[in-house]
Amino acid sequence: MKRSLVRRPAAAVLAxxxxxxxxxxxxxxxxxxxxxxxxxxxxxxxxxxxxxxxxEVPQAVKAVFDEVNAAGGINxxxxxxxxxxxxxxxxxxxxxxxxxxxxxxxxxxxxxxxAVDCGVNRAAYKxxxxxxxxxxxxxxxxxxxxxxxxxNPGPFKLLTAMLYYASETLxxxxxxxxxxxxxxxxxxxxxxxxxxxxxxxxQLAAKDTxxxxxxxxxxxxxxxxxxCQAVLYNAQVGPxxxxxxxxxxxxxxxxxxxxxxxxxxxxxVPSGMRAYVGTEWQPYTDTTxxxxxxxxxxxxxxxxxxxxxxxGAVMAADVFVQVLKGMKGDxxxxxxxxxxxxxxxxxxxxxxxxxxxxxxxxxxxxQGSRFVKAVDGKWQVLPEGFIVPGKK
Amino acid sequence: MLNSxxxxxxxxxxxxxxxxxxxxxxxxxxxxxxxxxxxxxxxxFTMVSLTDDGLNVWPALFLGVAVSAAxxxxxxxxxxxxxxxxxxxxxxxxxxxxxxxxxAVGLRLFGATSTGARRFPAPFDGAVFRIGDVVxxxxxxxxxxxxxxxxxxxxxxxxxxxxxxxxQALSERPGTAQVVGISAPRLATAVWVAIGALTALxxxxxxxxxxxxxxxxxxLIVTALAVAMVGGFRNLPLTLGGGLLLGCLEGxxxxxxxxxxxxxxxxxxxxxxxxxxxxxxxVWDTAHSR
Numbered sequence: 207m208k209r210s211l212v213r214r215p216a217a218a219v220l221a222x223x224x225x226x227x228x229x230x231x232x233x234x235x236x237x238x239x240x241x242x243x244x245x246x247x248x249x250x251x252x253x254x255x256x257x258x259x260x261x262e263v264p265q266a267v268k269a270v271f272d273e274v275n276a277a278g279g280i281n282x283x284x285x286x287x288x289x290x291x292x293x294x295x296x297x298x299x300x301x302x303x304x305x306x307x308x309x310x311x312x313x314x315x316x317x318x319x320x321a322v323d324c325g326v327n328r329a330a331y332k333x334x335x336x337x338x339x340x341x342x343x344x345x346x347x348x349x350x351x352x353x354x355x356x357x358n359p360g361p362f363k364l365l366t367a368m369l370y371y372a373s374e375t376l377x378x379x380x381x382x383x384x385x386x387x388x389x390x391x392x393x394x395x396x397x398x399x400x401x402x403x404x405x406x407x408x409q410l411a412a413k414d415t416x417x418x419x420x421x422x423x424x425x426x427x428x429x430x431x432x433x434c435q436a437v438l439y440n441a442q443v444g445p446x447x448x449x450x451x452x453x454x455x456x457x458x459x460x461x462x463x464x465x466x467x468x469x470x471x472x473x474x475v476p477s478g479m480r481a482y483v484g485t486e487w488q489p490y491t492d493t494t495x496x497x498x499x500x501x502x503x504x505x506x507x508x509x510x511x512x513x514x515x516x517x518g519a520v521m522a523a524d525v526f527v528q529v530l531k532g533m534k535g536d537x538x539x540x541x542x543x544x545x546x547x548x549x550x551x552x553x554x555x556x557x558x559x560x561x562x563x564x565x566x567x568x569x570x571x572x573q574g575s576r577f578v579k580a581v582d583g584k585w586q587v588l589p590e591g592f593i594v595p596g597k598k
Numbered sequence: 599m600l601n602s603x604x605x606x607x608x609x610x611x612x613x614x615x616x617x618x619x620x621x622x623x624x625x626x627x628x629x630x631x632x633x634x635x636x637x638x639x640x641x642x643f644t645m646v647s648l649t650d651d652g653l654n655v656w657p658a659l660f661l662g663v664a665v666s667a668a669x670x671x672x673x674x675x676x677x678x679x680x681x682x683x684x685x686x687x688x689x690x691x692x693x694x695x696x697x698x699x700x701x702a703v704g705l706r707l708f709g710a711t712s713t714g715a716r717r718f719p720a721p722f723d724g725a726v727f728r729i730g731d732v733v734x735x736x737x738x739x740x741x742x743x744x745x746x747x748x749x750x751x752x753x754x755x756x757x758x759x760x761x762x763x764x765x766q767a768l769s770e771r772p773g774t775a776q777v778v779g780i781s782a783p784r785l786a787t788a789v790w791v792a793i794g795a796l797t798a799l800x801x802x803x804x805x806x807x808x809x810x811x812x813x814x815x816x817x818l819i820v821t822a823l824a825v826a827m828v829g830g831f832r833n834l835p836l837t838l839g840g841g842l843l844l845g846c847l848e849g850x851x852x853x854x855x856x857x858x859x860x861x862x863x864x865x866x867x868x869x870x871x872x873x874x875x876x877x878x879x880x881v882w883d884t885a886h887s888r
Contacts, residue, residue: 257813259710414852416859419814420821421609421807421845423732424852427601430731444715444810452723452735470715474810 242536245286246279248526249306249315251299251323254291260319262511263341264289266519267317269508270527280530280537288312296326303327307334313539314546317341317522319515324348325390336539337546337563339526341518346394355546355569357521357554357561358486361463362394365438367558367575368461368484369402370595372436375577376459380411382434384425386441387415405596422446426453436461443481444474451476467514467578467585475580482588484575487517487556489587491578497555517556525552525561558592599853604732606849607842611741612804614841616818617825618748619797624831625756626789628769629677630690630823634797636700636816637673641666641798642805643708643812646716655719663798669700670794671787678783682772697819704812714813720806741803745841748796749834765789824869830876844869 248271254261264287271285279285288310290302299322306312307330315331315338318324324340324347331338331353340348343356349363359367372381387395395415403409412432417425422445429437430453439446440463450460459480462471467483469491475481488495490512493502501520505512529552530537533545551560551571558574574594578585616635623631645662649655673696681689708714722736756762767775768782768789776782801815809815821844828840847865851857857864 255706257705257710414858416852416861418862419808419817420848420862421606421612423608423807424602424605424849427605427731428853431601442715442810442814444717445807448720448723448806452725453733468715470709474715474717 242538243283245284246530246537247286247288247310247312249310249312250287250289251292251302251306251315251318251320251327252289253294253320256293256295258294258321258344260342260515262505262513262516263317263319263519265508265510266505266516267341267523269504269510270520270523273504274527280527283537285527287316289317292320292322294321296322299323299326300330303330307331307336311539312336313537313542314339314526316526317519319519321345324351324354328354334539335543337543339522339546339563341522342515345388346390349394349570350568352567352569353543355561355563355571356518357525357557357572358464358518359558359572359575360486360570361391361440362398363570363573364464364484364486364575365395365398366401366405366595367573367593368438368463369399370405371482371484371575371577371593372438372459372461373402373406373408375590375593376436378435378459379408380433380435381408381438382412382429382432382436383410383414383438384412384417384429384441385415385438386417402595417441421449423449423453426450426455429458430455434458438462440465443471447475447479447481451479456480461577464514464575469584472580472585473583475583477582479580481580483578483580483585484593485514485578486572486575487514487521489576489578489585490514490517491585492587495587501556521554521556521561525554528552529563558594599850601730601732602849602853603846604729604734604849606846606852608732608734608738608845609807609848610842610845611738611745612800612808612841613821613825613844614745614838615741615748615800615804616822617829617837617841618745618752618834619793619800620819620822620826621829621831621834621837622748622752622796623793624826626765626769626793627674627677627786628686628689628772629693630686630831631673631793632690632693632819632823633673633697633700634670634693634793635801635819635822636697636704637666637669637794638797638801639809639812639815640669640700640704641794642718642801642815643704643716645798645802646718646805647708649719650716659802662802663795666798666801667791667795670797671791674787674790675783678786682783697816701813701816704816708812710811710813715811718802718805718810723806737803737807744800744803745838749838753834824866827873828869840869 250264252264253259268287271287275284292299292302318340319342321344325345328347328351338354340356343358343360348354348356349360372378426449436459438461443466456478461482464486467485488498501517505516529545529549546563547565549563551562553560557572559572562571574592576592577588641662644665645658648658677689681692722740724736725733726736726739727734764780768785772782825840825844829837844865847868851861851864
């Protein structure tokens with residue numbers, strides 16, 4: 207008993223000494239991202255498990271980095287991707303940020319694809335003066351933070367494009383919105399609608415932002431009674447279209463968000479129903495589209511699933527590499543951040559507008575959407591090209 | 599307004615069926631089973647995966663129901679063997695743990711919301727009649743008929759048959775039931791197996807209207823528990839009524855723009871008020887009896 211009491215303070219001192227030593231070692235190793243030699247460490251926070259799963263994203267970023275490394279790297283230095291799974295758990299996302307930014311000393315975050323990363327880590331990225339280029343920006347914080355610039359239009363710019371497509375391309379006067387609103391997204395949705403109203407001078411015929419899980423029939427009946435010609439929709443595909451078919455809504459154009467653009471969902475649209483999806487990149491189901499060839503070849507070569515998310519991953523990695531190749535001198539967190547804030551726009555064929563990071567307080571550089579239609583259980587690319595609101 | 603009530607009523611049959619499964623489990627084996635819908639979803643997804651692979655719908659349905667029955671049977675056997683002497687709260691806690699595990703495994707096996715969405719066979723999608731703007735399909739009629747059949751059938755079985763009597767004895771006094779010669783573990787396991795099979799059938803029936811992916815179907819337990827509460831986890835006809843009421847309330851709240859934003863909450867608030875209204879005398883009596 208006595209011995210253990212004596213040992214306790216000693217153990218505490220020893221533990222403190224270890225902690226201090228470890229901290230000192232980490233600083234020497236470049237924990238502030240100031241390393242000028244060895245591999246260029248790049249972080250990424252992805253949803254690998256949990257409800258929002260994008261396991262192909264870090265694989266696709268790594269595939270691009272491996273290509274660059276095989277060709278000699280950046281100024282002779284290899285790119286090293288360190289991907290962490292946050293399982294859509296805010297606590298784990300924060301722990302990932304601490305490990306990547308503070309312990310591993312990454313120079314930037316590239317190709318993140320987490321539903322919670324931007325929201326919980328934006329303040330930490332600002333403090334660390336580090337930039338993040340997510341492959342898939344999900345929550346509003348991804349599009350209104352000074353240190354984050356995703357390579358996808360995101361749900362709000364996409365919504366404006368979908369409304370614009372319904373009213374200006376399909377020429378409908380009665381456009382309706384039946385949406386599920388995630389917490390914190392209401393303002394973004396209102397702003398997107400306002401942008402469309404300003405551009406077109408039109409108003410929504412019906413708006414319901416409280417569509418949840420459960421039987422969609424009451425919402426469909428409301429849409430029928432409002433005389434909707436086009437319905438914008440972002441929730442579950444199967445029950446919605448099954449009930450719309452039962453309710454005889456074959457003459458309505460249903461336009462869904464990019465979250466519905468999966469092979470599984472194409473099979474859920476009953477024949478005779480008109481279902482469109484607004485995509486964020488060139489539709490991934492057609493490899494002949496500009497920018498898709500290289501991506502598809504790379505995915506097939508590495509055995510990675512071809513999805514819209516892996517397109518975002520390749521684009522995020524490509525723009526990162528392009529900016530780094532244009533840098534002169536040391537590649538550290540500080541110089542990388544400076545390079546992104548001062549960069550020139552990059553024309554990337556997979557999206558509707560040039561991508562740029564820039565010095566602003568918020569970033570949503572990619573605009574516009576390309577539309578696909580469900581035909582016989584598959585998505586068919588429509589010929590109009592990218593629909594960028596306000597751009598004829 | 600009538601359109602909204604009819605539209606809501608159409609989903610009420612499905613909600614009632616889910617609530618009835620919860621009440622049945624509680625009445626027969628005295629467990630509030632949080633894993634019920636997830637176990638049913640396992641069977642439903644087994645079936646739909648097999649039909650996607652080209653298997654005929656009938657053998658696929660049989661195998662799917664068998665998977666849920668087996669899973670439910672294993673859960674029941676586990677509860678009987680290891681937690682037989684524990685109180686209801688502990689047993690409910692065990693089913694919560696099983697719910698989390700089954701959901702995690704199901705998501706892994708069958709995918710998340712968009713990638714794992716499946717088209718369930720919907721043989722009852724045809725229209726029967728039209729009221730105002732609402733087309734009422736056979737699925738609605740079948741759900742309601744199934745719910746009424748369970749309510750009446752189980753009441754008759756419990757009151758008029760020997761098996762029913764034994765089951766009641768088992769749920770209310772398992773120890774005494776065993777002393778008088780009823781093979782409690784075997785009978786209870788059989789009940790778990792039967793409820794697993796029934797749940798799978800219910801989930802397959804409601805999937806085209808209420809789900810489509812594993813996560814949504816597994817989470818239907820929340821609605822099922824709310825409906826079961828209306829019947830006090832005991833009264834089958836009240837549970838049936840609770841399901842229909844929940845459907846109607848959902849329909850009405852979706853049609854009123856002032857309360858639409860709170861559509862998900864309103865039915866549950868109304869149920870809470872109903873429960874309070876019904877139990878206010880019980881609380882008064884209980885307070886006096888102490």
